[in-house]
Amino acid sequence: MKLTQEILQSYARLIVRSGANVRPGQAVSLHISVDLAPFARMLTEECYQAGAKKVNVEWSSDEITRLHFQYAEEETLAAVLPWEEAKAKQMVEDLPCRIYIASEDPDALAGISPEKLSNVGRSRAKVLRPYREAIDGRHQWVIAAYPSEKWAKKCFPELPAEEAVARLWDAVLTTVRIDGEQDPVEAWRKHTEFISAKADWLNAQGFRHLRYRSANGTDFTVELIPEARWEGAGAVNALNGAFYIPNMPTEEIFTSPLAGSCEGTLVSTKPLSWNGQLIENFSLRFEKGRAVSCKAEKGQELLEKMLTMDECANMLGEVAMVPKESPVNRCGFLFYETLFDENACCHVALGHGFKEVLPGGNDLTAAQAKERGVNDSIIHVDFMVGSEDLAIDGVKADGTVVPVFREGTWA
Ligand code: ZN
Numbered sequence: 001m002k003l004t005q006e007i008l009q010s011y012a013r014l015i016v017r018s019g020a021n022v023r024p025g026q027a028v029s030l031h032i033s034v035d036l037a038p039f040a041r042m043l044t045e046e047c048y049q050a051g052a053k054k055v056n057v058e059w060s061s062d063e064i065t066r067l068h069f070q071y072a073e074e075e076t077l078a079a080v081l082p083w084e085e086a087k088a089k090q091m092v093e094d095l096p097c098r099i100y101i102a103s104e105d106p107d108a109l110a111g112i113s114p115e116k117l118s119n120v121g122r123s124r125a126k127v128l129r130p131y132r133e134a135i136d137g138r139h140q141w142v143i144a145a146y147p148s149e150k151w152a153k154k155c156f157p158e159l160p161a162e163e164a165v166a167r168l169w170d171a172v173l174t175t176v177r178i179d180g181e182q183d184p185v186e187a188w189r190k191h192t193e194f195i196s197a198k199a200d201w202l203n204a205q206g207f208r209h210l211r212y213r214s215a216n217g218t219d220f221t222v223e224l225i226p227e228a229r230w231e232g233a234g235a236v237n238a239l240n241g242a243f244y245i246p247n248m249p250t251e252e253i254f255t256s257p258l259a260g261s262c263e264g265t266l267v268s269t270k271p272l273s274w275n276g277q278l279i280e281n282f283s284l285r286f287e288k289g290r291a292v293s294c295k296a297e298k299g300q301e302l303l304e305k306m307l308t309m310d311e312c313a314n315m316l317g318e319v320a321m322v323p324k325e326s327p328v329n330r331c332g333f334l335f336y337e338t339l340f341d342e343n344a345c346c347h348v349a350l351g352h353g354f355k356e357v358l359p360g361g362n363d364l365t366a367a368q369a370k371e372r373g374v375n376d377s378i379i380h381v382d383f384m385v386g387s388e389d390l391a392i393d394g395v396k397a398d399g400t401v402v403p404v405f406r407e408g409t410w411a
Contacts, residue, residue, distance in 0.1 A: 001169075001170050001173045001174065001178070001179060001180060002166075003166070003169045003173070007173065007178060007180065008039065008042065009042065010178060010184060011144075011173070011176070011178060011184075012039065012042040012043050012046045013046050013185075014176065014178065014184045014185060014188070014248070015043065015046075015099060015142060015144045015248065016043060016046040016047050016050055016099070017046075017050060017185060018184070018185050018188045018189075018245055018248075019099070019142030019144060019244065019245050019246075019248050020047075020097040020098075020099050020140050020141065020142045020244055021097075021140055021242050021243060021244045021245075022047050022050040022051065022052050022097050022140070023050075023051065023097075023240060023242055024050070024051030024052075025051060025053050026051075026052055026053060026095075026096065026097050026140075027052065027053050027054050027055075027056070027094045027095075027096035027097070028047045028052045028054070028055045028056070028096055028097045028098075028099060029055075029056050029058060029091070029096040029097070029098045029099070030043055030044065030047070030055055030056065030057045030058065030099045030101075031058045031060060031098065031099065031100045031101065032057065032058075032059065032060070032099075032100075032101040032103075032146075033059070033060055033061060033062070033101070033103050033104075033146075033148070034059045034060070034061050035061070035103070035148060036101060036103060036146055039101070039146055040057055040101075043099065043101075044057065047097075047099075052097075056096070062104045062105055062108035062109075063105075063108070065108065065109070066108055066109055066112065069109065069112045069116060069117065069120075070112070074116050074119055074120060077116075077120045078119060078120045078123035078124060079123075080123075080124055080127040080128060084128075085127060085128075085131075088128055088131035088132075089131065091131065091135060092131050092134045092135055095135060095138055095139040095239070096139065097139060097140045097141065097142075097244075098139065098140075098141040098142075099141070099142055099144075100141070100142070100143040100144075101143075101144060101145070101146050102143055102144070102145045102146070102337060102339055103145065103146040103147065103148040103151060104148070104151065104337075105148060105150035105151055105154065106151060106154045106273060106276060106336035106337065107150070107154060107276045108150075108276070109275065109276055110275070110276030110277065111276070112275075114275050114305060117275065118309060118378060118379075121378065122378055125378070129366075133365060133366070136355075136356065136362045137235075137237070137238045137356060137361075137362030137363075138237060138238055138239045138362070139237060139239075140237050140242055140244035141244065141246055142244060142245060142246055142247070142248060143246065143247055143248070143339055144176070144248040144339075145172050145248075145337065145339060145340070146172075147165055147168035147169050147172060148165075149161050149164070149165055151168065151336070151337070152164035152165040152167065152168040154336050155167070155168055155333055155334070155335060155336060156168070156333075171331045171333075171335075171340075172340075174327055174331065175249040175327045175328050175331065175340065175343070176248050176249050177191060177249075177327075188245065191233065192233040192234050192245065195232040195233035195234075195250075195251075195253060196232065196233060196234065198232065198253050198321075198410070199229075199230045199231055199232045199233075199253045202230040202253065202255075202321075202394075202404075203229055203230050205394055205396065205402060206226070206396060206397070207224055207394035207395060207396060207402070207404075208223065208224060208226065208395060208396060208397050209221055209222065209223050209224065209394070209395040210222050210224065210257075210319065210392055210393070210394055210395070210404070211392065211393040211395060211401075212264075212266070212346075212385065212390065212391070212392050213390075213391045213392075214267065214385075214387045214389055214390045214391070215387075215389050216267045216269065216387055217265060217267045217283060218265060218266055218267045218385055218387070218390070219264050219265050220262065220263070220264035220265060220266050220286070220385075221262060221263050221264055222257045222258075222261070222262035222316065222319060222348075223257060223258040223261035223262065224255065224257055224258060224319075225255075225256065225257065225258045225357075225358070225372065225373040225374070227358060227359055227372075228255050228256055228357045228358055228373070228374075229255065229357050229358075229359075230253050230254070230255045230357075231253070231254060231255065231354075231356070231357060232250070232252060232253035232254065233245060233250055234246075235356075238362060247339055247343075249327070249328060249339070249340065249343055250343060251322045251323075251326040251327070251328060251343040252320040252321065252322045252342065252343055252347075253320065253321045253322075254318050254319065254320035254321075254354070254357075255318070255319060255320075255354075255357050256317055256318055256319075256353035256354045256355075256357050256373075256374045256375065257316050257318075257319050257353075257373075258289075258373040259289060259312065259315045259316065259317070259353065259370070259373055259374065259375035260288065260289030260290070260315055260373075261288075261289045262286045262289050262316060263286055263287060263288070264285070264286060265283055265284070265285050265286070266283065266284050266286070266348065266385050267282075267283040267385065268281070268282050268283065268284075268383050268384060268385060269345065269384050269385055269386060269387045270334065270341065270344060270345070270383075270384040271334055272299075272381070272383045272384075273334070273336045273341070274299075274302060274306060274381060275302075277299060277302055278298060278299055279296050279298065279299030279302055279303050279306075280296065280297055280298040280299060281296065281297035281298065282294060282295060282296035282297070282299070282300075282303055282383075283295050289315055289316075290314045290315055291307050291314040291315075291350070292314075294307060306350065306379060306381060307350070309351075309377070309378060309379045310377050310378050310379070311377075312351070312375050312376055312377040313350060313351050313377045313378070313379045314350065315350070315351075315375045315377070316348050316349065316350060316353075316375060317349050317350065317351050317352045317353030317354070317374070317375040317377065317380055318347075318348060318349035318353060318354065318380070318382065319347075319348050320342070320346065320347050320348070320349075320382075321346055321392070321404070321405065321410075322342075322343055322344065322345050322346050322347065322386060323345075323405075323408065323409040323410055324345055324386060324388065324407075324408035324409050325409060326343055326344055326345065328340050328341070328343040328344045329344040329345055329386075338382055341382070341384070342382040342384075344384060344386070345384050345385075345386025345387070345390075345408070346384070346385055346386035346390060346392070346405065346408075347382045347383060347384045347385060347386065348382070348383065348385060349380050349381060349382040349383070350377075350379060350380075350381045350383070351375065351377035351378070351379035351380040351381055352366075352375060352376060352377045352378070352379065352380040353369070353374035353375040353376070354374065355368075355369035355374050357374070358372055358374065361374075386408055387408055388407065388408050389407055389408060390405055390407075390408045391403070391405060391406055391407075392404040392405035
């Protein structure tokens with residue numbers, strides 16, 4: 001699929017209409033790189049055509065972010081200034097639709113101390129978290145991608161820049177179901193319907209445990225939170241009922257398992273990119289819900305560091321089902337971007353869980369959600385466990401076993 005202005009226009013429309021689902025009279029906050037000014041203009045116009053009241057553009061530059069971390073003191077970066085807090089307060093009042101365009105160089109922050117990054121993140125989150133929690137479930141948001149040259153070169157180092165960008169665009173368009181033939185908005189309607197039906201089925205089963213097995217050594221059981229729901233594809237803004245799609249692409253159906261209740265071994269099936277570095281061919285052994293040991297052919301130290309980022313970084317916050325037929329998986333390369341890589345196959349995530357899977361979850365603080373079993377951590381790192389032969393069984397409260405996945409796909 002070759003990128004033309006027309007295709008780009010239909011992508012912008014898809015992001016605004018199907019993704020954020022901007023409703024007349026709503027404010028929009030667009031987060032995008034300064035390098036993508038023409039696409040920002042396109043998105044802004046689409047938002048206004050959808051009836052947006054006002055579009056605010058929040059410009060970013062991953063190169064400048066890197067310079068901040070390179071030169072500025074940790075405490076300077078960690079401080080939330082009064083005007084920043086005022087802006088966060090304003091956001092709670094305006095409840096804008098938020099549109100994020102991911103285009104970063106996966107290596108943008110490589111070599112920056114993970115401690116500095118996490119300390120700055122933690123300090124800022126302490127001040128800004130209440131505002132973020134106040135808008136959870138009460139606004140629409142979407143993350144979609146726009147290949148930059150550095151990102152494309154990371155995926156295809158052997159190709160000249162122009163070709164690498166073309167290859168990455170081709171993959172992005174395929175995974176967001178833009179093929180120049182079918183109407184992408186209609187394609188997404190069908191896709192979200194399929195995912196919702198699968199999520200409904202999982203919810204109706206009421207599984208208490210999931211059991212994973214694969215010839216690669218995966219042998220793992222995880223307990224689920226009885227009242228937690230499986231979700232996928234879309235979400236609904238509780239205030240206005242608007243259906244939106246937070247991630248484009250998306251193939252997963254996910255929930256948060258009961259933190260502190262899983263046993264056995266999970267073997268990763270794809271490399272994991274964390275803070276710009278790779279962890280490869282690794283496995284984790286869990287006891288009483290915590291990863292008690294890990295083994296990696298590459299990135300052992302990094303993996304150990306990740307598991308000790310805070311007290312609950314070694315517990316799971318997410319389990320997700322993705323069949324091996326996923327278009328992301330069929331692309332056959334690592335995107336170095338979670339938005340894509342987590343949609344390649346079945347995965348779990350270490351760290352933070354999703355309070356919104358609990359009934360009334362959006363009104364809970366992270367601490368309250370923790371009491372009900374949803375993990376709380378400063379990290380949320382997805383890693384892939386789906387394989388060609390992965391089998392997943394669901395086990396009900398009465399012991400009934402139901403096949404969920406066979407040979408890496410829906411049973
Ligand atoms: Zn996920």
